[in-house]
Amino acid sequence: MADNILYFTELTGMPVLDLKGRRIGRVRDAALVPLVHPSRIDRYLVGGGESWLTVRYDQIQSVQLGRGIQLSDEVLVPYHEDEYMLRIARDLLDQQIIDVNGRKVVRVTDVTLEIQANGPHDILAVMEVDIGMRSIFRRLFEGVAPPLWVRRFQRWIPPNSIRWDFCNVVEPDPLRRLRLNISYQSLEEMHPADLADIVEDLSHAEREAIFETIDNEVAADALSEIEPKMQASILESLEPEKAAEIVEEMSPDEAADALSELEDETSEEILEEMDTAEKTEVEELLEFDEDTAGGMMNTEYVSLHENASVTDALEALRGNEDLLETLNTLFLVDADEKLTAAVPLARLFIAEGGVRLKDLASSTLLSVSVDERQDRVTEIFDKYNLLTLPVLDEDGKLAGVITADDVISVLRES
Amino acid sequence: MSKILSRYRYQIAVFLAVLGPGFITAMVDNDSGGIYTYSAAGAKYGYLPLWTLIPITVVLIITQEMCSRMGAVTGKGLSDLIREEFGLRLTFLMMALLVLANFSNVVAEFAGVASSLELFHISKYVSVPLAAVAVWFLAVKGNYRSVEKIFLFACVFYVTYIISGFLVKPDWKEAALNSIEPKLMLDSGYIYMLIGMVGTTIAPWMQFYLQSAVVEKGVTAKEYAASRIEVIVGCILTDVIAFFIIVACAGAIYSVHPRDISDAKEAALALKPFGQYAFLLFSAGLFNASIFAACILPLSTAYSVCEGLGFEAGVNRRMREAPVFYFLYTALIVAGAAVILIPGFPLVRMILLSQVFNGVLLPFVLIFMILLINKKDLMGEWVNPRWFNTWSWVTVVVMIGLTLALVGITLRG
Numbered sequence: 001m002a003d004n005i006l007y008f009t010e011l012t013g014m015p016v017l018d019l020k021g022r023r024i025g026r027v028r029d030a031a032l033v034p035l036v037h038p039s040r041i042d043r044y045l046v047g048g049g050e051s052w053l054t055v056r057y058d059q060i061q062s063v064q065l066g067r068g069i070q071l072s073d074e075v076l077v078p079y080h081e082d083e084y085m086l087r088i089a090r091d092l093l094d095q096q097i098i099d100v101n102g103r104k105v106v107r108v109t110d111v112t113l114e115i116q117a118n119g120p121h122d123i124l125a126v127m128e129v130d131i132g133m134r135s136i137f138r139r140l141f142e143g144v145a146p147p148l149w150v151r152r153f154q155r156w157i158p159p160n161s162i163r164w165d166f167c168n169v170v171e172p173d174p175l176r177r178l179r180l181n182i183s184y185q186s187l188e189e190m191h192p193a194d195l196a197d198i199v200e201d202l203s204h205a206e207r208e209a210i211f212e213t214i215d216n217e218v219a220a221d222a223l224s225e226i227e228p229k230m231q232a233s234i235l236e237s238l239e240p241e242k243a244a245e246i247v248e249e250m251s252p253d254e255a256a257d258a259l260s261e262l263e264d265e266t267s268e269e270i271l272e273e274m275d276t277a278e279k280t281e282v283e284e285l286l287e288f289d290e291d292t293a294g295g296m297m298n299t300e301y302v303s304l305h306e307n308a309s310v311t312d313a314l315e316a317l318r319g320n321e322d323l324l325e326t327l328n329t330l331f332l333v334d335a336d337e338k339l340t341a342a343v344p345l346a347r348l349f350i351a352e353g354g355v356r357l358k359d360l361a362s363s364t365l366l367s368v369s370v371d372e373r374q375d376r377v378t379e380i381f382d383k384y385n386l387l388t389l390p391v392l393d394e395d396g397k398l399a400g401v402i403t404a405d406d407v408i409s410v411l412r413e414s
Numbered sequence: 415m416s417k418i419l420s421r422y423r424y425q426i427a428v429f430l431a432v433l434g435p436g437f438i439t440a441m442v443d444n445d446s447g448g449i450y451t452y453s454a455a456g457a458k459y460g461y462l463p464l465w466t467l468i469p470i471t472v473v474l475i476i477t478q479e480m481c482s483r484m485g486a487v488t489g490k491g492l493s494d495l496i497r498e499e500f501g502l503r504l505t506f507l508m509m510a511l512l513v514l515a516n517f518s519n520v521v522a523e524f525a526g527v528a529s530s531l532e533l534f535h536i537s538k539y540v541s542v543p544l545a546a547v548a549v550w551f552l553a554v555k556g557n558y559r560s561v562e563k564i565f566l567f568a569c570v571f572y573v574t575y576i577i578s579g580f581l582v583k584p585d586w587k588e589a590a591l592n593s594i595e596p597k598l599m600l601d602s603g604y605i606y607m608l609i610g611m612v613g614t615t616i617a618p619w620m621q622f623y624l625q626s627a628v629v630e631k632g633v634t635a636k637e638y639a640a641s642r643i644e645v646i647v648g649c650i651l652t653d654v655i656a657f658f659i660i661v662a663c664a665g666a667i668y669s670v671h672p673r674d675i676s677d678a679k680e681a682a683l684a685l686k687p688f689g690q691y692a693f694l695l696f697s698a699g700l701f702n703a704s705i706f707a708a709c710i711l712p713l714s715t716a717y718s719v720c721e722g723l724g725f726e727a728g729v730n731r732r733m734r735e736a737p738v739f740y741f742l743y744t745a746l747i748v749a750g751a752a753v754i755l756i757p758g759f760p761l762v763r764m765i766l767l768s769q770v771f772n773g774v775l776l777p778f779v780l781i782f783m784i785l786l787i788n789k790k791d792l793m794g795e796w797v798n799p800r801w802f803n804t805w806s807w808v809t810v811v812v813m814i815g816l817t818l819a820l821v822g823i824t825l826r827g
Contacts (some may be wrong), residue, residue, distance in 0.1 A: 094497050107724030109502065131724055139502045203489030204634060233634045 002158070006124065007135075008088055008111040009142040015068035016046045016055065024048050024076075027069065031375070032126065034181040039164055041113065042122040044069070045079050045087070052079035063122045065117050065147060072120065074128035083179045088126075097129065100186045101166040104195040105201040109135035112161060129167050132160030134215045172205040174212065192221035199234075200226060200368045211246070220249030223258065232261035235270065239309035244273030252278070253298040253406065286399075293377050294370035296410065297391045297400030303331040304357060306340045311353040313343075326403065329388045333355055337397040339390055340364055367392050370399055374385060374410060381407045433644055434562045435627035436482060439620050440474070440648035441569045444655050445468075445707035446526025446678060447519070447765070448614045449700055452656050453681035454693045456663030458672055461585070461592040464660060466608055468593070468641060470615050472654045476501070476809045477780065478645045480787050480798070483630030486638045487796045492625040492779075493722030495786050500722075505722045511775045513742070516619050516715040518768030520750035523711060525761055526704030528754050529679040533697040543703055546751035550744065553713045553729050562631075568706045570657045574699035574786070578685060579658030581692035584665030586603050606823055613820045616813060618775040621783060623714040626721070635796060662696065712746035766824050773821035777814040784810060 014027045025048025033042040044055040053076040061072035086092065092108050099106050110130040130138075134157040141150050168186055171177040187195055187210065199207050199222060211219050211234055223231055223246060235243045235258060245253045247270060254257045259267040259282065267286075271279055281299050288294030302320050304313060313330055320327075330348075332341040341361035351360055367390045368377060381390060381404065393399040444452075455463040481492065489497060497505040527545045528538035553561060599605075624645075627782050633641050667673065667684045675681055678700050685692040713729075716739050720727035725738040753759055784806050788797050798806060 019497050094501060096494075107497070109724060135504070136502065136723060140506060205489070207489075231635075233632060236634075236636065284755070 002167060005127075006113045006115055007130075007138060008064065008093070008113060009138050010065055010147050011063075011113065011124070012089060012108055013143055014063075015070050016044070016048075017070050018074050019071065021070075023068075024071075025053065027050060029087050029089040030124070031082075033084050033088045035084060035179070035379075039126045041080045041088075041126065043082075043085060046076070046382060049050065053077070054079045057123055060120055060121055060123075063124060083176060083274075084142045086180050092129075092169070096206075098168040098170060098187065098198055099162045099166060100164065100168050100190065103190065103198065106131045106162065106199055110138055126162055126164045127395045128161035130159070130161045133157045135161075151335050157342070159187075170202065170206040170209060172209040174209070177209070177213070184210055188214050188218045192359055193225045195222040196225035200230060204233070204237065207234055211238060212242060217249045219246045224250055224254045228257065228261045231258045235259075235262060236266055240266075240269040241273050243270045248278045251298055251300055252281040252285055253296070253300075255282045256295075257290075260286060291374045292370065293368045293372040293374070293402060294399070296374060296377060296406045297370070297402045298406065299400045301329075301331060301401040302327065303333050303398055306332040306334050306358055308332070308357050309353065310348055310351050310355050310357065310360075313348055313357055314353075326405075329401075330360065331390055331398055331401075332356065333398055339365070339367060339392060339396065339398045342388075342390065366390075368402075369394070373414070377402060378407050378410060434566060435485075435624055435631055435633075436478065436641065437569055437648040437651075438562070438565045439624040439627065440480065440645070440652040441655075442623075442703075442710050443474070443551065443615060443617070443620060443652050444572065444659075444703055444708035445519075446521060446530075446704040447522050448656070448701065449703055450678040450681075451524075451607075451610050451614045451661060452659040453678050454675055455611060456660035457667035457675045457681060457684070459463065459604060460664040461661070462587045462597050462599075462604075463596065463607065464589060464592040464612065465596045465659055466611055467653045467660075470612055470656075471649055472808050473612070473813065474615055474649045474652070475646050476802075476806055477616055477621065477783070477813075478624055478649055479642060480629045480783055480806065481625040482595060482633075482645050483638060483693055483796060484783070484787055484793070485625040485640055486633045487793050488634045489601035489629055489634075491629055491718065491721045492622050492783070492786075493718045495792070496782055497722045497724070499786060499789070499792075500782065502723075508775065508778055509719045509722050511771060511778075512618060512622070513715060513746075515617075515768055515771035515775055516711050517746055517750060518764055518771060519617070519619065520708060520711050520746050521753050521761070522765050522768060524751050524754045525765075526678065526700060526771065527708060529677055530682075530697050530701035530704060533679060533682055533693075542751050542754050545708065545748050547711050548748050549705065549712070552709055553743070554740075556729070565706065565710070568702055571699065571702040572651075574695040574702070575655050575658045575662065578692045578695040578699070579662040579665075581695070582662045582665035582685065582688045584661045585669070589657075589661050589664070606615060606820075609816050609820045609823070610635035612747045612813070612816050613769060613773070616776065617772055618779045619711060619714055619718075621779055622718040623710060626714065627718050637755045638796075662692075666692075708747075708750075712743050712750070715746060716740075716743040746759050769824055770821050773817040773824075776817050777810075780810040780813060 008030070011027055011030060016025055016027060018024050024045040027044055029045040030041045031043045031045065032039070036042060040057060042057050043062070046053045046055055059071055059073040059076070061070045063069050088111055092111065094108065096105050096107050108129050108131065111126055112128040112130055113124045114127045116125055117223065132156050137154055137157055138150055141243065147173040168184065169182050171180060171182050174328055195218070199210060202210070203255050223234065226234070235247070238246070239252055250258065258268065271283065274282070281307045285299065300323055302316055302323065304316055317324065327339065328345050330343040330345060331339060332343065341358060342365055343360050344356050344362060347360040366384060368380065368384070370393055377389065380386065387404050389402045390398055391400045391402060421625040482496065486804060493505065493509065496508065524542055524545065527681065531541040532538060552564065556564070574632070628641065662685065663681050665679065666688055667675070682693055682696045682700060685696050699792050717727050719742055720736070720739045726736040753764070784803070787793055788803065790797055
């Protein structure tokens with residue numbers, strides 16, 4: 001084990017020596033000031049007698065296991081509550097944090113610090129957060145057995161640590177979150193499904209904190225992946241305006257599903273706050289019974305007139321860029337908006353621009369009506385190996401589309 | 415009118431949405447140990463012990479309500495909260511005790527499975543291994559929702575005790591009178607029996623299980639009103655079942671000839687003269703209760719320990735992702751079942767030991783619970799009201815006193 005490593009359990013209780021080598025107290029806690037530096041231990045809280053004293057990082061000459069902390073400056077100020085500090089023992093130890101890299105929620109057992117020689121000062125920097133058996137062993141024997149013994153015996157246990165850069169602290173209080181400079185940017189970069197899993201492992205307050213803070217689009221994607229009951233409790237906990245912003249970013253069918261889980265009053269409050277276009281779409285979907293094709297379908301599709309050409313189709317796709325990621329079929333309708341054909345998107349690639357879409361259409365056209373039962377819809381998907389299935393209203397007009405992922409969700413739920 | 419009706423329907427929907435944790439925890443409380451305690455009380459003292467059921471119900475409600483409230487408000491399990499507020503060392507100590515106590519409870523449940531199936535002439539060398547395998551697969555292959563449905567279904571089977579209680583045709587007037595009129599006797603056996611009844615009612619694992627189940631179910635502070643009703647109804651039903659067990663044994667054994675019985679099997683056999691059905695129902699109920707508790711205890715233990723110590727937990731995780739969780743879960747089942755099959759294993763002493771572990775652990779759990787539920791930064795407006803706090807403390811002190819007395823008596827033999 002390298003000598004420049006110090007565990008937080010070893011730091012707590014370490015004696016602090018003044019210029020003459022007299023002991024003035026023991027270390028009780030240490031704090032980062034994330035606004036100034038993300039990993040350097042900025043303050044040491046030293047307990048001696050009645051009150052605690054604060055030692056700044058540049059007042060320390062050396063830190064050595066077995067000897068203690070040697071000060072280079074004795075002018076210490078008493079400790080008072082400081083909201084800019086992330087105190088390790090109080091705010092980090094035994095609490096849950098998010099391991100962004102491992103995509104899971106973990107509980108902090110210990111913190112590994114690195115002793116860096118920086119000119120006349122020794123600086124401690126947070127390197128890793130320790131979880132698992134080895135750190136539990138250390139915590140149990142802290143102060144009971146000599147530190148060097150603990151170090152020797154712990155080698156038998158495999159380490160389990162997370163680099164500090166990959167750790168994300170969750171702070172429910174928005175004011176403190178600002179002061180501690182905690183952002184959830186790294187969470188926004190995760191896959192929404194992974195973020196959803198993490199969020200499901202947290203408590204209500206922490207969940208709300210994340211959804212209040214992260215980007216609406218990410219929040220919407222993650223929310224779509226969360227199970228319906230928890231979706232409802234998250235939406236209820238947010239301000240209606242914020243909830244509306246997130247729901248607007250969801251696809252209308254997902255939005256309708258989420259809102260239908262809420263109490264009528266709450267879902268109306270959220271709908272009030274939404275933009276008119278999205279609101280009408282969602283409201284229309286809310287009319288349908290959850291167990292029917294209407295309740296499963298999505299209103300995000302691209303339809304063209306039956307006489308349109310490939311060039312027209314490409315034009316229409318350019319106008320619907322946000323749908324491209326999941327789109328695989330184009331629909332053709334006649335002048336009365338009645339569905340006449342479905343064109344697999346891939347056929348466009350090998351067709352000339354002037355070709356009429358009608359000629360590229362699939363030979364069979366399958367569709368269901370809005371009140372078709374859910375289990376019948378899944379049956380059709382299975383039987384005909386579908387990716388998409390158009391849904392028609394009473395007049396035979398195209399009302400929406402059911403996609404394979406909707407069917408998978410339904411099957412997983414049952 | 416339709417508005418009232420829709421409001422009413424909404425209330426029922428909320429109640430059904432939170433149904434599960436409170437009911438299941440309360441029902442599992444009548445496990446093989448509980449059934450034996452109640453049977454023994456009825457067999458030896460007849461209808462006399464019935465009056466304890468009302469105070470027991472109150473105590474049960476007070477403790478269970480606090481756990482489910484903490485779960486709903488904080489969204490965290492009890493071992494999570496203990497770890498966050500009281501540190502690793504205390505958590506570790508408590509978890510070690512919990513594993514020991516629950517291990518002996520698991521052994522007792524498998525013993526219940528063995529003896530109930532022996533009544534149907536199935537050898538324990540067949541029944542116990544099969545039960546262990548079934549229990550293991552149930553949790554590992556199922557998810558919380560499907561498992562909860564099975565558990566709720568198992569709750570229905572406790573009805574067998576009510577029916578067998580009726581079949582015995584006990585003296586209902588006597589039973590009703592004794593349910594409300596406290597009778598104390600300075601008889602050491604009687605006092606031991608009373609303490610035992612209280613002791614089996616509130617076990618440490620229940621607090622951990624209930625709170626985790628409430629969290630897992632996703633109950634929030636907003637739905638808590640419905641959740642509270644669920645807990646209260648569950649506790650009352652549990653003691654209704656206990657009432658019928660005592661009454662059945664009082665009618666079948668005490669009225670004929672009061673005596674000590676050594677296990678629940680003996681109680682079932684004594685019901686035979688009252689018809690094949692009374693006997694069959696009582697035995698089936700014992701099997702159901704034992705296997706039900708054998709499913710929940712190992713799972714709950716593994717969850718609590720992993721939550722508290724920060725290991726990954728959950729049946730939706732794969733074995734490689736949550737090794738400690740699966741190790742604990744499997745070890746508890748395998749060892750718990752294996753112990754039953756060892757010829758000449760001192761089973762009775764093991765079960766007495768489990769009472770000692772439970773007794774040592776319970777004061778800590780209850781005190782931590784009260785300290786936690788009074789933390790404003792944790793519970794906000796949901797902290798205990800003052801009058802409730804008084805009652806909680808009274809409950810805790812009484813429980814601790816009784817448990818220590820039980821431990822004392824047990825240790826002295």
